[in-house]
Amino acid sequence: LAKTTQPISMDSYEGQEVNITCSHNNIATNDYITWYQQFPSQGPRFIIQGYKTKVTNEVASLFIPADRKSSTLSLPRVSLSDTAVYYCLVGDYDYKLSFGAGTTVTVRA
Amino acid sequence: SQTIHQWPATLVQPVGSPLSLECTVEGTSNPNLYWYRQAAGRGLQLLFYSVGIGQISSEVPQNLSASRPQDRQFILSSKKLLLSDSGFYLCAWKEGRQNQPQHFGDGTRLSIL
Numbered sequence: 001l002a003k004t005t006q007p008i009s010m011d012s013y014e015g016q017e018v019n020i021t022c023s024h025n026n027i028a029t030n031d032y033i034t035w036y037q038q039f040p041s042q043g044p045r046f047i048i049q050g051y052k053t054k055v056t057n058e059v060a061s062l063f064i065p066a067d068r069k070s071s072t073l074s075l076p077r078v079s080l081s082d083t084a085v086y087y088c089l090v091g092d093y094d095y096k097l098s099f100g101a102g103t104t105v106t107v108r109a
Numbered sequence: 110s111q112t113i114h115q116w117p118a119t120l121v122q123p124v125g126s127p128l129s130l131e132c133t134v135e136g137t138s139n140p141n142l143y144w145y146r147q148a149a150g151r152g153l154q155l156l157f158y159s160v161g162i163g164q165i166s167s168e169v170p171q172n173l174s175a176s177r178p179q180d181r182q183f184i185l186s187s188k189k190l191l192l193s194d195s196g197f198y199l200c201a202w203k204e205g206r207q208n209q210p211q212h213f214g215d216g217t218r219l220s221i222l
Contacts, residue, residue, distance in 0.1 A: 034210050041216070041218065042215055042216065043199045043201070043213030043214050043215050043216050044153070044199075044213050045213070046210045046212060049210050051208075087152065092208065098152075098155070099145075099152035099153035099154075100152045101150075101151060101152050102152060
């Protein structure tokens, strides 16, 4: 599984855009990039998944450059309820995921 | 739509007692199933995964075991719990097709006294 590196924490304010960048230098050809959100005492919740370029859904966008060695999760206009830990994962997901410590995003009023 | 159920939500057990955590999935067939453990402030550690009935792969040798008696049922067990077994246990499922994301249950908080 490709190793990922992401910031330990980020602070933001309500209404701002939050961008979390994840590095995955040894990503394999068949690997996809997936982001999860986790609140305390809850299971991780799937946010978005992509392979290349840009993917957008109702909650976030995922930007992946051509070399795929990094990716950026963009959360538009965050609210207090977006305070959570965000995990970046890389893998082919046939069997197993490797979760690191994630990025703790704190949104302040 | 698919749903995943884990129970119990919280559990307090004495050292040396047995354990059985159950996970069931609805709305899908032949899912891949997973058990993870999360220590406080840490990422998730994969414990077991299964691609079919009776097929269990262990990622970390330890005091725990897993079974899949039915297609959409995954059970995590222990014969004798250790203090180090405390943690947040999460079950997850995914469709068998490649590159589909895993979906997690709400977890079981296990405290060993």
